[in-house]
Amino acid sequence: MEGAEAIDATTYCFANCRFTPARQSLLCGDVPVRVGSRAMDLLHALVCRPGEVVDKDELFHAAWPNLFVVESNLKVNIAALRRALRANGIDVPCIATVPGRGYRFVAPLSVLGPREPALPPSIKEIDGALPPAKPLVGRAGALAEIVEAMRQTRLLTIVGPAGVGKTSIAIAAARHIGDAGGQAVCFVDLAAIGNGQLVTLAIARALGIDSRPIDALDGLVDALRDQDRLLVLDNCEHVLATVAGITDHLNHALHRLNVIATSREPLRCRLETVHRLPPLRCPPEEAVLDAGSAMAYSAIELLVRRAGAHGYRLKNADVPALAALSRRLDGIALAIELAAPQLPAHGPTVLLRMLEHDFEPLASPGDGASRHRTLAATLNWSYGLLSGNEARLLRHLSVFGGTFALDDVIDAFGHLANDEDIIAWLEALAVKSMVSVSYAGRRRRYRLLDSTRTFASERLIERGEQQAAMTAYGRFILALFERAEADWTWRPREDWTALYGGWSADLRRMIDWAYGTEGQAELGVRLTVAALPFWVEFSTMMESGSRVEKALSVLDGLSGDHLLLRMKLVAAHGWNLCYRYPFGEELEATWIRGYELALEAGSVEHCLRTKVGLANVQCAMGFYQRAVETIVDLRRFMAIVNDYSAAPNADRQLLMCEFYQGNIKSGHAGLERLAREHATFGNRGQTSRFQIDRFVNFRNHLSLSMWVVGQHRRSLDVAEEALNAALALDHDLSCAHSLALAATPIALLCGRIELAQTRATMLFERLKTRQIETWQPFARFHQAAIDAARGDGEAVQRLKNAVAAIRACNHLIHLPLRYIMLAHAALSHDQVAVARESIDDGLTYCRQRGDRWCDAEFLHLLGLMCWRDGDADGAMRHLQEATDLGRKTGALGFALRAATSCVRLATEIGDPAQPLAELKDICDRCDSGGSTDIAAAHAALMSARVQTA
Numbered sequence: 039m040e041g042a043e044a045i046d047a048t049t050y051c052f053a054n055c056r057f058t059p060a061r062q063s064l065l066c067g068d069v070p071v072r073v074g075s076r077a078m079d080l081l082h083a084l085v086c087r088p089g090e091v092v093d094k095d096e097l098f099h100a101a102w103p104n105l106f107v108v109e110s111n112l113k114v115n116i117a118a119l120r121r122a123l124r125a126n127g128i129d130v131p132c133i134a135t136v137p138g139r140g141y142r143f144v145a146p147l148s149v150l151g152p153r154e155p156a157l158p159p160s161i162k163e164i165d166g167a168l169p170p171a172k173p174l175v176g177r178a179g180a181l182a183e184i185v186e187a188m189r190q191t192r193l194l195t196i197v198g199p200a201g202v203g204k205t206s207i208a209i210a211a212a213r214h215i216g217d218a219g220g221q222a223v224c225f226v227d228l229a230a231i232g233n234g235q236l237v238t239l240a241i242a243r244a245l246g247i248d249s250r251p252i253d254a255l256d257g258l259v260d261a262l263r264d265q266d267r268l269l270v271l272d273n274c275e276h277v278l279a280t281v282a283g284i285t286d287h288l289n290h291a292l293h294r295l296n297v298i299a300t301s302r303e304p305l306r307c308r309l310e311t312v313h314r315l316p317p318l319r320c321p322p323e324e325a326v327l328d329a330g331s332a333m334a335y336s337a338i339e340l341l342v343r344r345a346g347a348h349g350y351r352l353k354n355a356d357v358p359a360l361a362a363l364s365r366r367l368d369g370i371a372l373a374i375e376l377a378a379p380q381l382p383a384h385g386p387t388v389l390l391r392m393l394e395h396d397f398e399p400l401a402s403p404g405d406g407a408s409r410h411r412t413l414a415a416t417l418n419w420s421y422g423l424l425s426g427n428e429a430r431l432l433r434h435l436s437v438f439g440g441t442f443a444l445d446d447v448i449d450a451f452g453h454l455a456n457d458e459d460i461i462a463w464l465e466a467l468a469v470k471s472m473v474s475v476s477y478a479g480r481r482r483r484y485r486l487l488d489s490t491r492t493f494a495s496e497r498l499i500e501r502g503e504q505q506a507a508m509t510a511y512g513r514f515i516l517a518l519f520e521r522a523e524a525d526w527t528w529r530p531r532e533d534w535t536a537l538y539g540g541w542s543a544d545l546r547r548m549i550d551w552a553y554g555t556e557g558q559a560e561l562g563v564r565l566t567v568a569a570l571p572f573w574v575e576f577s578t579m580m581e582s583g584s585r586v587e588k589a590l591s592v593l594d595g596l597s598g599d600h601l602l603l604r605m606k607l608v609a610a611h612g613w614n615l616c617y618r619y620p621f622g623e624e625l626e627a628t629w630i631r632g633y634e635l636a637l638e639a640g641s642v643e644h645c646l647r648t649k650v651g652l653a654n655v656q657c658a659m660g661f662y663q664r665a666v667e668t669i670v671d672l673r674r675f676m677a678i679v680n681d682y683s684a685a686p687n688a689d690r691q692l693l694m695c696e697f698y699q700g701n702i703k704s705g706h707a708g709l710e711r712l713a714r715e716h717a718t719f720g721n722r723g724q725t726s727r728f729q730i731d732r733f734v735n736f737r738n739h740l741s742l743s744m745w746v747v748g749q750h751r752r753s754l755d756v757a758e759e760a761l762n763a764a765l766a767l768d769h770d771l772s773c774a775h776s777l778a779l780a781a782t783p784i785a786l787l788c789g790r791i792e793l794a795q796t797r798a799t800m801l802f803e804r805l806k807t808r809q810i811e812t813w814q815p816f817a818r819f820h821q822a823a824i825d826a827a828r829g830d831g832e833a834v835q836r837l838k839n840a841v842a843a844i845r846a847c848n849h850l851i852h853l854p855l856r857y858i859m860l861a862h863a864a865l866s867h868d869q870v871a872v873a874r875e876s877i878d879d880g881l882t883y884c885r886q887r888g889d890r891w892c893d894a895e896f897l898h899l900l901g902l903m904c905w906r907d908g909d910a911d912g913a914m915r916h917l918q919e920a921t922d923l924g925r926k927t928g929a930l931g932f933a934l935r936a937a938t939s940c941v942r943l944a945t946e947i948g949d950p951a952q953p954l955a956e957l958k959d960i961c962d963r964c965d966s967g968g969s970t971d972i973a974a975a976h977a978a979l980m981s982a983r984v985q986t987a
């Protein structure tokens with residue numbers, strides 16, 4: 039995809055410097071300034087928007103597109119750029135830091151060179167014309183709903199899964215609206231736009247507007263200010279944030295612009311209407327159909343009609359297979375369109391069989407394909423008809439960002455008058471159409487139209503009332519989220535979300551306002567603290583981290599103690615650091631500091647939270663003895679304060695430390711006991727305290743211990759149980775934890791490769807949604823292991839790289855098992871040197887950290903290496919030691935592997951009687967099925983018996 043430099047061949051001049059991004063050239067005088075390419079990219083992003091704040095996310099995207107990097111990389115490159123400029127005699131400030139947000143280019147800037155941008159091919163190909171489309175099938179109702187909805191909203195997003203037909207119905211709706219209303223239609227396909235910086239330029243190109251990269255958005259507003267337009271933005275999901283920002287800006291500035299967007303998820307703009315487009319209707323499995331009744335199902339109708347263009351004719355005998363085929367294709371229009379051409383040649387039965395395992399047969403062989411013044415005058419005239427009190431209330435209502443209830447108005451602005459007067463004024467505004475009324479759950483809701491809100495806000499500023507109104511509103515939002523914080527520990531997630539989720543934009547707006555307004559910084563900090571549950575539920579980990587860090591920074595500059603605020607923020611900072619890399623001294627120090635603050639504040643609750651958090655990270659970094667000491671200290675504290683509410687979490691951590699240190703039997707037994715004692719999920723109080731639902735957390739760890747002790751079928755069931763609970767909770771952190779530590783690796787260990795792939799894909803999607811860094815290397819490791827199991831020899835190197843990344847990140851949980859999986863994958867692809875290195879590195883790590891739970895499997899691997907090297911005696915010795923150790927410690931899953939290899943070797947070189955007896959005994963103590971290891975053990979038993987018979 040094209041970068042920003044491809045669209046800008048201009049030279050930016052500041053001080054005595056000349057910067058030409060297209061040539062990666064930065065000169066001070068005539069002397070080249072030596073900085074790296076990342077620093078050049080950052081400078082380009084800043085000079086493109088002189089004087090504006092460029093936030094950190096935009097800078098990350100400019101310099102590290104499609105990569106996850108820590109914030110220190112940004113700081114280092116900005117610092118390098120500043121040093122380079124100073125070293126070349128530039129004394130004036132050029133780049134200013136905007137704490138908690140990003141950076142701003144502040145030096146006087148002039149632009150030289152060609153003003154006509156050099157457009158990349160993806161932009162040049164855009165002409166704004168509606169593409170041709172085939173007649174819709176099964177979408178008449180949806181089309182009517184969209185057309186009707188567009189009479190009531192200026193922004194509608196058609197949302198649905200890939201291939202469901204969003205583009206087709208958007209084109210059909212736009213054509214209908216354009217033909218019926220005479221509205222000019224412009225179509226912009228964003229699929230080929232990989233860089234968010236190009237979106238505005240793409241829209242300008244489609245509209246035929248001469249717009250420059252620096253002022254493209256303002257150019258759009260100026261050019262379209264007096265035009266009636268319907269803008270169709272297709273395929274928005276990969277540039278979602280940029281499209282949402284642009285669309286929101288255009289919606290605010292242009293009241294005669296309508297927008298239809300298509301995306302896999304909503305834009306989340308305040309005035310957005312979402313139309314969720316479902317798949318086409320498929321018949322249920324139990325339906326008995328003939329050719330006539332089958333065509334009542336839109337999925338079958340589309341399949342038959344499209345196949346008919348290629349010579350297919352519907353027959354009654356084909357109906358059952360067609361129904362099954364439509365279900366196999368899930369009613370997805372694109373899949374049906376791709377399958378239809380193959381129907382005449384193969385018939386539905388054969389085509390269904392071809393699609394039994396995957397959809398590779400559906401691969402497409404080709405390519406995809408004066409009004410403003412009048413409105414202001416009208417509003418001003420209506421405003422003039424209001425009483426003074428009504429006008430005053432309207433001005434104050436402009437601070438609400440969305441809908442609100444009567445109680446909200448009284449709570450926020452009850453100081454203006456008594457309740458009865460406010461009720462009367464609000465109803466008068468509704469009668470005079472200055473406030474819109476709707477009903478949600480039988481409750482009356484109010485809203486200002488965007489144009490009215492803008493108008494009223496301007497009057498609020500003119501009257502000098504904004505500061506007082508925003509302060510009062512900030513206190514209202516603070517009280518609201520303080521209630522939300524208390525409710526979070528007990529209220530069901532759906533109810534909590536319904537009550538408080540809609541206030542997210544107002545919360546963010548008020549925090550930003552407070553930090554930017556003199557004397558209101560403490561309000562911003564208090565809002566951030568009250569909203570800590572909100573950051574967990576609704577924001578990305580990146581936003582959560584930046585909000586908390588900003589509040590801590592601001593808190594340092596406030597007078598007074600603020601001990602409780604600092605205590606809560608440090609604890610939240612500790613959790614946020616748990617989802618960033620690398621783990622290190624700062625992470626431990628943060629939890630220790632959090633505990634010290636909790637002790638000072640006398641908060642038993644936060645003492646428990648911080649001690650559990652500290653033990654978690656110590657265990658994750660492989661410091662099991664430190665974690666044990668922390669848990670012992672925690673137990674001592676719980677006894678002193680007589681509060682054992684965190685005891686199950688402490689017990690789980692202690693049991694896992696036992697397990698990792700080689701006490702497999704006792705560790706596993708304890709985990710089973712904990713799982714029995716915590717047989718229900720969804721305890722919001724425990725999830726809010728310790729991030730991961732207890733039911734899910736305990737079973738994630740239990741599933742691994744079950745696999746190690748040979749209960750493979752049960753380990754799969756427990757991992758599935760944990761994942762289903764996390765999904766039912768719709769709790770992203772619990773889902774990611776379950777997928778990364780249990781569901782995916784257990785499926786891999788049991789040889790269930792397709793199941794592992796499904797879960798690995800789910801993990802990647804969760805991590806992308808919430809920007810969770812912690813599990814990224816784990817996800818890459820799982821995918822490489824899956825690819826290696828499918829026969830891809832090159833995946834072994836990716837496995838090795840993933841292990842190296844995990845070591846570098848210092849998130850070392852289950853690291854011995856990853857060395858083992860790498861070694862086995864390498865051996866399966868005859869990459870002996872890689873296997874040997876992985877075994878050596880794993881053994882060294884285990885000796886250094888006291889990580890002993892995988893000792894039996896490392897002995898097994900050493901035996902396999904000796905066998906491969908031709909040393910049968912050494913191989914048998916190591917295999918026997920592995921078998922004995924696994925049986926002794928209770929690691930029957932590893933003993934099973936070693937005993938199976940022992941039987942095979944003994945069958946090859948001599949009498950397998952004793953190894954057979956040992957393998958039979960181990961098999962009897964393990965599950966009877968559930969994994970390829972168990973199947974291999976039974977096959978070895980049968981083969982050896984046949985050969986010795």
